Amino acid sequence: MWDYSETVKEHFYNPKNAGAVSDANAVGDVGSISCGDALRLTLKVEPETEIIIDAGFQTFGCGSAIASSSALTEMVKGKTLDQALEISNQDIADFLDGLPPEKMHCSVMGREALQAAVADYRGEVWEDDHEEGALICKCFAIDDVMIRETIRANNLSSVEEVTNYTKAGGGCSSCHEGIENILTEELEARGDTFEPSAVGKKEGVVRLNPGKKEEAPATMTPVQRILKIQEVLEGLRPALQADGGDVELMDVEGKNIYVKLTGACNGCQMAAMTLGGVQQKLIEVLGEFVKVIPHTERPVEIAGA
């Protein structure tokens, strides 16, 4: 059984705004009957203000498709068309307190129905750029089509590169056989051969000061070391901020470096990967093994103990 949030269940068992709006002036039909989910969104838009005064849905689909449709209608009511168009599929998923990775396409379908309905209202033709393939990476919900397109666009040739570009395979790694099969086909198509390594690529593995053991850490005082850590984090912040997140140094205890992730990084399923990236960079610069730990996971000290 799927691990649905209480909010998903609530919107499925008691959907809001089910059925078509009777005097709708915007209709969006999206989905794929072969894949088993399709949605018709009907909106009533006030012409002067472009405010959505009513919304209704009709959905052929599973529990999360119905819940996503219900959530979408609740979210758009009272918004102007432009405001509504700012709703992303992640917003729909967040509204529902999350969706299982296999079900994220239900929120994508919701967003697309909205785009189609707005295009219908404005007399535009909505071009669907959506192509969905078989789900490969279940940890990060990446499908076959996305992986192939990324491989072609960037001339990728290893599982590690696919992970770096798409996140696919960056979690539990059980989809690596699937990624390898895609790489084999894609490389063959461009006249190449896929050459995997049996136990993962050795490049990128940080060697701790080969031949110069302990040298770098030994020459730094604790304060210098903390300043160095701070410097590395400062260097990484712009990239994180670009994604709407941030990182802050909280404390250093021996090999443990405690940081606070904020904004989009916090609670995001990418948090673990972000921390991994920060840790890798710190290991490289400090030349010693350190562990980057979210501040929230710091053991609580018991008074007097």
Place this chain on the structure above:
Amino acid sequence: MADIYLDNNATTMCDPDVVQELMPYFSEQFGNPSSLHSFGNKVGFAIKKARQQVQKLLGAEHDSEIIFTSCGSESDSTAILSALKAQPERKEIITTVVEHPAVLTLCEYLETEGYTVHKLKVDSKGNLDMDEYASLLTDKVAVVSVMWANNETGTIFPVLEMAEMADEKGIMFHTDAVQAVGKIPMNLADSKIHMLSLSGHKLHAPKGVGVLYLRRGVRFRPLLRGGHQERGRRAGTENTTGIVGLGKACELAMEHMEYENTAVAEMRDRLQEGILAAVPHSFVTGNPENRLPNTVNIAFEYIEGEAILLLMNKQGVAASSGSACTSGSLEPSHVMKAMGIPYTAAHGTVRFSLSRYNTPEEIERVIEAVPPIVAQLRKLSPYWGDNGPVENPEEAFAPVYA
């Protein structure tokens, strides 16, 4: 009120008598059956007894034809890979498009290894084309693997006849009988079936135990090599509790075979008739004239199966569906697709599979519960109008990336 379990093709409740029989083999009877001392010896005899109980249910000629494995999938893989290994000059496999993934996924993998896999097609009722089958039986074929009964629709395949045809041409015949054992009387000694797979948990034994029946004289190459267990044909210390439990379950299945084919079949028929009478635009998939006594698969048009299951589950009724969403894939059941069931119905198929533990009262409750659920979901469906499907449903609602 207790929940109603109608998903016995997925797994069954372990019979209380089976549990009682196997419990001592967790504690006082803990010995390794290979050991010479009394601790091991008693367990060795228990396994011997279980082997005979399985032999009797299958109607096998010798008890040494029974090889205990860990599950149905292991038995399927062992059988097919053994046939390929033993006859390296033969590079073709015949199977069907409606097999269980235990066979189908393995065959698709073997295709990437250079084997040719012929998948027999089915008609709209799920029946095979025997002429097509006959035409494929050549000396290039290493093994034929055809399920005895389909897990989704219950449709029964003519495996006895197909085995005769293969045997005549000197081709190995394997059947995945996971759904059939315990529901269809068998007498393998009189058949030309060379290998057969079964799974304990489908017939009220515990999970984690299966059997490969291997006819005496059929060439064999083990999947797991190592110790001498199962006469060297399946290495690894025996799952003694599972095996003892399976033996008892086979004995009980023999006792209940008639009940299964009369009382259980009657309940199934009543369920089918009750639902079809109350729900318009629903129909039975597969071949109702020739199917397992416990299974009925009903397609509810214009709605989706996972949504049906979730609402049924809320009412305490457990069943399963061939919709894409219940499996996490993008395609509806390969079985429904193979039979040419349209997408608007294939996604809305629900399989009800009964057991000897169900009661007529339960069936009446399910007949009451299902129609309002279907009606509720149809109200949400873009294909459904006020009192029935919209006119020309496929044209009235044709979403952008259909």
